[in-house]
Amino acid sequence: MNIVLLYPNMGDYRTKDAMTPLSMGILAALSTDHTVAFYDERLESLPQSLPDADLIAISVETFTARRSYQLADRYRQQGKKVVMGGFHVTFMPEEALEHADSIVIGDAESVWKQLLRDLERQQLQQRYQGSRERSLDDYPLDRSIFAGKRYAPMALVQYSRGCRFACNFCSIQAFYPDGVRTRPVEQVAAEIESLPAGRFIAFIDDNLFVNRKKLEALLTILTPLRRRWGCQISIDVARSETLLDKLAEAGCGFALIGFESMSPGNLRQMGKSWNHAAGDYRQVIQALHARGICVYGTFIFGYDDDTPETILQCLSFAQKNHIEVANFNLLIPTPGTALYQRLQEEERLISPKWWIDPDYCYGDPIFKPKGMTAQQLTELCFQAKKHFYSYPSVLRRLLRFNKKRHWKNAFIALLANLVSHREIVRKQGKHLGEKR
DSSP: OEEEEEEOOSSSSOOSOOOOOHHHHHHHHTTTTSEEEEEETTTSOOOSOOTTOSEEEEEOOGGGHHHHHHHHHHHHHTTOOEEEESHHHHHOHHHHHTTOSEEEESOSTTTHHHHHHHHHTTOOOSEEEOOSSOOSSSOOOOGGGGTTSOOOSEEEEOOEESOSOOOTTOOHHHHSTTOOEEOOHHHHHHHHHHSOTTOEEEEOOSOSOSOHHHHHHHHHHHGGGOOOEEEEOOGGGGGOHHHHHHHHHTTEEEEEEEEEOSOHHHHHHTTOGGGGTTOOHHHHHHHHHTTTOEEEEEEEEOSTTOOHHHHHHHHHHHHHTTOSEEEEEEOOOOTTSHHHHHHHHTTOBSSTTGGGOTTOBTTOOOBOOSSSOHHHHHHHHHHHHHHHTSHHHHHHHHOSOOTTSOHHHHHHHHHHHHHHHHHHHHHTTOBSSOOO
8 A cells, every 4th residue: 555644834834943753754664565655744845635645644743733634634535544643633532533534542553553454454443542551672663764854963762752740731641641661772772873973863752861770771871872962851860960970971962951930839830849859950050061961941931920020030041051952932731731621621721722723823822821911921932032042142152162062062052043043933923724
């Protein structure tokens, strides 16, 4: 059969910051008995028709849901079979089934081959329940489908799925309720060795710090590879000087840390009071910088203790502490999160299904905050991003000598800032999907 894998964008336009979607590579590797074509709408226009496709598989995120549904409707009108999967489909299955012949709930690996066999026998089921407990010892991945596409200059690798924390704005624990699974470290090392020499590695794990024993095992096997890499990791890793030293020795050049808020009240509300367990934020940043590790800090605005002043305070903090990369995010309530449920119960959602609202634009306010107007919140978040990624700010933060910082880390930091300078303006105000 001819299988077409589609990775939609938020709308019919291209971006410059796309990274390889490993989920598509996994499906391709599980479709070896068939012909596979892959399209990534973030980088290329999609065909108006796919006449030879026996099945079109679409990966759906909340921000791409409206566009995904439009594409699915178009191809189904042409008589094509469409299957959808991904986080959004798992949390909104009935909604997705209005636009698909079949859906996959949870991870697809355990059911994908069965789905293809059913299709061949013309017995395609409406729903397939993927296992979220399946061992990751077998991790198929076909990277050949990414060849020739202009992705960001880094290779993505996955060690674990799930997170040991349950922040109320995050859907990871709802998607992986049975704990964190990891791959054998030897398998991860072999995969990294197979990647082009000199390529920066980015772990896509939601939290590389699964537990101390597993993190140390991974770092031990990464150290002799002498590769430069980055990861998302919980701030409590900074409680141990030894772990920080091992991170640096193993080649960690970037650590994405979810600072989220400077307010203890906000941290309690989001279920992240433990964020100060490692000490003062400044101390954490200094400890990472002292080891040559760049910091990618994330901040979220819109919790009940936030005011216009707290947003400006976080911006000033990020600039004064020379954080290399930062996200200043408008709080986004998405399906599957405790945050979404709370705001819905409090009747504070401006548009309860904003992801399919034809009037919603990227960056628009989604709920009514308590410490400012909704419009103030969205405008201040956008202005914080613009100020942080203005050229004077980039120069002040990045042009500082640090003999511990590897030149490749500095290059990645500069590239990320330049891309962000452009993309935050390009995305702001764009409709999701095609405006009708």
